[in-house]
Structures are given as C-alpha cells and as structure tokens.
Amino acid sequence: MSSPQLRRTDRAMSEQGAHAMLKRSFSGQLATIGADGYPYCIPLLYVWMDEEIYVHTGSARGHLRANVERDPRICFAIDEPDQVFDYGRFECDSGLAYQSVVLFGKIRIAEERAVKQRFCEALMAKYGKPDTTRPKGFFPRIDMITVYAISVERMTGKEMALPPLSEQWPAQDRTKTPNARA
Template identity: 35%
Template sequence: MFRKMRRNKQLMSQEDTIAVMKRCTNGVLACFGDDGYPYAVPLSYVYFNDKIYFHSAKAGHKIDAIFENPKVSFAVIDEDTIVSAEYTTYFRSVIAFGQARMVEGNELKSAFKALVEKYSGDQPEAAKQKEITECTRSYLIAIDVEHITGKEAIEYVRAK
C-alpha cells in the first residue's frame, strides 16, 4: 500500500527513525483541505506508545480537515545542514502516514501527560497535574501510525 523508498540505501533503521521522532519538537501535519487543496500545518507533538499526539483547538481548518478525512501524513526534520561546496544539505528526516482521531478515556490522560512532560517537564509536579486535569479547551488528537520511514543524507550513511 505504501511506496518503498526510492533511495533505499538512505533508509534509516526503525530504531533511528523512532529516536528522531522522540527528540524532535515540531513537525508538519498534512491533511486534505478545503476545495481539494492540501493543508499542511506545523505543530508541536509527542511520539508516545507508537503514536503521534498533538493538541488542537476545537474549531478551525485543521480539525475540520481531520474530521472530513482522517488520513494524514506527518513529517519532521531532525537535521538540515547546508554544505555549500557540494550544493546540497546533509539531512535527516522522518515521514509517517496514518489515521488521525480524537483521543478519549484513559488514553487521553496518559497521552496528555506525555505531551506536558515533553514540553514542560521542568515545571512543578502540581502545576503539571493541574494542566492535565483542567485542560478542556482543546482536543487531543492521535495519529495511529500505519507506516513510518526515516531517511538521511548518504554522507551520514557512509560515516556509520
């Protein structure tokens, strides 16, 4: 169903791919937008339990697009170093495909806690718990990952 990477020598291991997803702090969500136009939006996320989680306002283009068609892709760029003498960049990136859905029940608390820990782990425990318990202004969305690949510059592959 999903295409194989054309330059498969640059395919990152699953372990390295997941490490990139865990260390990056933002990515770009791509969905089907209005009138047949793609809609891509940068956002903060957490990779937790093999899923991608992010929060969203309860109204707007992003949430409308997800409710209309839950098939999405999500991309992160971990490295992008310009090497001007070679007319290129040395890069490392990941792309995931999956279905987005609203998170509810027990999953909501644990996933939201993971999101809070990633971005506010240095805050007092009471403040973090209050944020987790009282956040009702937004949705928490999960992407159930169906396919994920990482790719890196051939120079990084050769250096291993």
C-alpha cells in the same frame, strides 16, 4: 497513498532510528486533506506515545478539525537539519546533512479524559521546564483542547550524515558537471 518505495535507498534510516527521532524531535508538520482536495499543513508540537503520534489544538472547530472529521488520512513529517557542506567546485554542488521521517496514517480524536491527561503529562515532560515549582499533572483547561491520535500505517526515514572534511570539497571534487565553466 503515495508510493511506498523510498527513492533514495542509500539514505534510508532504520526503523529503530526513525522511532528514536520521533521520540526526540521538536515539532512536526501535519497535513490533512481539505474538502476542496487541497492539502492543509500545519506545524504542531507532538509526542510519540503508545506507538502513535499525539497532537492537540484548541477545541474550536477550525480547518484541521473539519478536515479530520471528513477524511482521516494524514501525512506527518519531522526533520532535523545539520550543516550545509560543499562537495564540488560550484555553488550548486552543495549538500545538507539531515534526518527526516515521513509517516502516513489515520487520525482520530482522542476523547477519553485519561488519554488526554497522559498526553498533557507527556507533552509537559517533553517541552516543560523540569525545575518548575508549579503543580505537575494538573490541567484545568483539559476540556478546552482537542487531542488527536495518529496511527501509523507506513513510515520512512532518511538521513544524510555530514561527510568528514576529507570527503568534502576541496579535499575531494565531486562536481556533478565537471566540464562546466564559470
């Protein structure tokens, strides 16, 4: 597993903040390990349920399923960008306000129909239209999907708040190379 140390401790997000972000973020990127040793990363919709991440795909055995069956180690990441801001005189003196969570864990196939049903209900609660008149809780193709559950072994969150205008350039000059000339 990668280093457990967060290099930018000044940007560390609280565990409570990371959990809140996992509940609200739109999508994530799931990385698995291929048989050839290369990472395979795909964007997926997800739900945070029972202190685990749940995702799904079609039931066809593709690249993701082959990787999961061979090696359950994964990395899952979410991020929410905010605004780019200037902190110095040069273009490269720019920053991005953001929040992100990266977690490492193990993935397994959730085969139990009751878990798949709860996942589908949670997925529709998160992504569906709340004012729909369509039947709720009825998923006739539930047996045609594979639901994956990710147990979290380690999680870190980072955030950079948008500084107030009084702390941005030109009000403040925090150029990283103050002696440089354009």
